[in-house]
Amino acid sequence: MTREDDSELRDTALEATELDRRLTATWATPPGLWGALSTVDHKIIGRRYITTAVVFLALGGLLSLLMRLQLAQPEARFIGPDRYNQIFSIHGTNMMFLFAVPVMQAMAVYLVPLMVGTRSIAFPRLNAFSYWMYLAGGLLLWIAFMLDAGPDVGWFAYVPLSGPEYAAGKRADIWAQMITFTEVSALAVAVEIVVTVFKQRAPGMSLDRIPLFVWSMLVTSFLVILAMPAIMIASTALILDRLVETHFFNPAEGGDVLLWQHLFWFFGHPEVYIIFLPAVGMVSTIVATFTRRPVFGYLGMVMALISTGVLALGLWVHHMFVAGLPRLGESFFTASSMAIAIPAGLQIFCWLATIWAGRPIFKTPFLFVIGFMVIFVIGGLTGVMVASVPFDTQVHDTYFVVAHFHYVLVGGAVFPLLGAIYYWFPKFTGRMMSETLGRWVFGLIFAGFNLTFFPMHILGLRGMPRRIYTYQPEMPWSGLNMLISLSAIILAVGFLLFFIDAIRSGRSGAPAPSNPWGASTLEWATSSPPPPYNFARTPVVGSLEPLSDNPDMLPVAAGLRVDCRELLVTSVVEAIPEAREPSSGDSIWPLWAALATTATLIWSIFTPWAVVWGSIPVAIALIGWFWPKGTSEDDS
């Protein structure tokens, strides 16, 4: 049958088998290298994102083991000061920019379209472009480290330390340009998520029926859009100061050093919530599934997500309490930092109420949620402590702060993420992970984490500063440092076991049914793993838990074309169908555009003329990307 004969062929006219065959032909990624490079399937890109981010997690973890080896004993000579500076800088940069934010967005890239019941993510080619940019940024940082040119200015790159006066060479430029790569990537994904959630929800999925994970990713995406431009502007200004001798951060010529801190932390504090809020969504999803009841206080949870997201934008000065600002001004940030404990506490109580009223099933994902609650509450309590100016002044730049933010970030994001991977792994791969190994993984990571990081509170209170590569034997820190380093091995073994379990299960785990946990959200309404088109017919949602209402027969809407990529656009509040919209097909142009942008950005570290000459290949790639090709997918 020719394309003309097929035009306007709708899913209403086809039986299930024929519909599957035709939709697969339309939506599937072609086999081979070209297909892999040009695919825009959100599930393939989401899996790539997750895998790449987990590789960066492993690499960052190796760096932390090197640091613990160095600090296990006083006056150790395993790593020199210069290399140590690079290691802690890259550890922080890698974990924040290459692991934590991307992995959360990656989960959303895979899951949000499935959870809202649509066939693809909005702007699928932008999604492909974002992955290539992210990969290029990660490679830039790690290749520079291999060449002994890794950034050595901390993950925050404070000026004047990172400015032209004190940071010779290109190390600080590599940090600054890596920021551009990862933030472009994050901003692209954020825009895709916002549009997908607002305009591509299944009919009937009104605002009060959106799954909490989707709400969390919506709020997170707005945070990314509002906060990340600040750090891109700051890092670009830093490169300009270093390359063409502007004076944004040079007080001698009218610049301002504190401007860097304001811009960095205007991004840096929301960054914590950009990592934490998706975890809130993951925890809510897992709690609901494993207690066999909806999360208690859906309205309160949505309120908590939104107010946390907004308050997160007004806390940045609590990272600058020792910068010499007026105490009254600082106290406003103390007030907001205290106020954010209200929505955070509300979330914890909602989960506890859900568990209390439900029938908890203690499978591995749920164990990680329990671990998250314990660890995050401890991190939250020390957070309230350091939100107080007098206390923060005492412990500033000590290991107390290192302990605090690891409790918040690992407890608040990594534990939920590991639980989420165990939870959604069957959907990603069609195979189950091992429950026995999962319990071992949880036990080792929970014990290893607490033994590693809790003593750091005490080290901090005993005055051990951060970022030192060694210390004298007379200082009262040796015993605790040895304990921490030995405990880090337990933590590392836990992660190693997790990687082994994931790889082994991906290859030969037990086959997973469509809905192995008896969950109630839409991603479990399709097969595991989902077909390229996600849903043969668009599901229709009648409640917050569509699969609980109709576990065997989900109502569906029909009428979409099957001979081209098409999806349903719905209204923002009520999710009433408004239009049929073509969705972009596979294209190699996002890769070419990313390569051209990569060459330009890296070249511009060395000469400003790269911006001029590099714009030519970027323009060519974008023209090729958007050139009309006569198909509805391309014209969309």
Add this chain to the structure above:
Amino acid sequence: MTNSWLRYAGLVVPPLAWALSTQLGQITPYIDCRQTVSWTAASCAALLVASIAGVAALRPTSTGSVKSNRFVVDVGFLIALAFVFALSLQGAATMLLDPCQR
């Protein structure tokens, strides 16, 4: 202002008032330190009153027949309360601290 716009007031007015108060809190202490009038306390109090008025105006709109509209109003109301609380804490700080203190 029609009801359809009013239902988003809780989502917008108190968070904006809090953001404005936070920004003014970084500027006015320098002025307060040179004068006897506390502009920081005055601006914070004014924004707090505006937020409370916004919350009070919002609550009666949560009676519509469309469930998702009620949901928007109720979420906005709860969010407004959180920001009124944050503004109250900021206002309390203006009564405790000397604007000249570094």
